[in-house]
Amino acid sequence: MTKIRFFVALIALGSIMLCSGCNNKLKEQNDLLNEEVLNVRAELADRNSALEEARNELRDRDRELARLRTERDDAMRAQPVAPTSAPNPFSGIDGVTGSYSAGLVTATVEADVLFDSGQATIKNAAKSSLNAVANVLNSTYGGREIQIVGYTDTDPIKKTKDKYRTNYHLGFERAFAVREYLISRGVSGSRVTIGSRGPDKPMGSKAKSRRVEINVVVGD
Secondary structure, three states, rough: OOHHHHHHHHHHHHHHHHHHHHHHHHHHHHHHHHHEEEEHHHHHHHHHHHHHHHHHHHHHHHHHHHHHHHHHHHHHHHHHOOOOOOOOOOOOOOOEEEEEEEEEEEEEEHHHHHHHOOOOOOOHHHHHHHHHHHHHHHHHOOOOOOOEEEEEOOOOOOOOOOOOOHHHHHHHHHHHHHHHHHOOOOHHHHEEEEEEEOOOOOOHHHHHHOOEEEEEEEEO
C-alpha cells in the first residue's frame, strides 16, 4: 500500500512538472508573439509617418509651383507693352474682348455670356464664340501654351453652394469647362493649363469681374 502511494505521488509530481514546463513554453511563445506584434506596429507607424511627410512635401511643392506661376503671370502683365498696330486676332468675336500684355495675347469672355448665374455649364448660345476662339488658337497660335483662368465677382456663393463651396471653386470649374470645350474643337489638351483667381481681381463692375481669360503665351 505504501509503494502504491509512492508511485501515485511520483506520477502526480511528474504531471505537475510536465504542466509547468508546458506553461513556461506557452509563455515564451506568447512573449515572442507579443514582441513581434509590437515590432510590426512600430514599423507600420514609421511607414505611415514617412508617407504623410512625403504627401506634405508634395502639397508644398504644388503650392509653391502655383505661387511661382502666379507671380510670373503678374510680372508679365505689369511690364510695359510696346504699342502695336497689329489687330488682336480675337477682336471681332461676339462676346470676346482681345488684348495684349507683355508676352501674352488674351481673349476675355464675360462669364455671363458663357454661363448662367452660379453655374459652370457652357450655354449653347456661347458655343459659336468659343468655336471662333478655338479657330484662332489652332490657326494663329498653333503649338503655343494656353492659360485659362476663371474669375468671379466678390459676392459669396449662395444658391449653388452645394456644388461650389467658394468663388475659387466656381472660377476653376468654369475655366475647366472652357478648356474641355476648346479641346473638343481641336485644341490640344497638352497646351492648356487652367486656374482660378476667384474674386481676387475685380474689374469696374460685377458683370465685368465675372469672366474667363484665355491667355496665349507668345513671349518668354
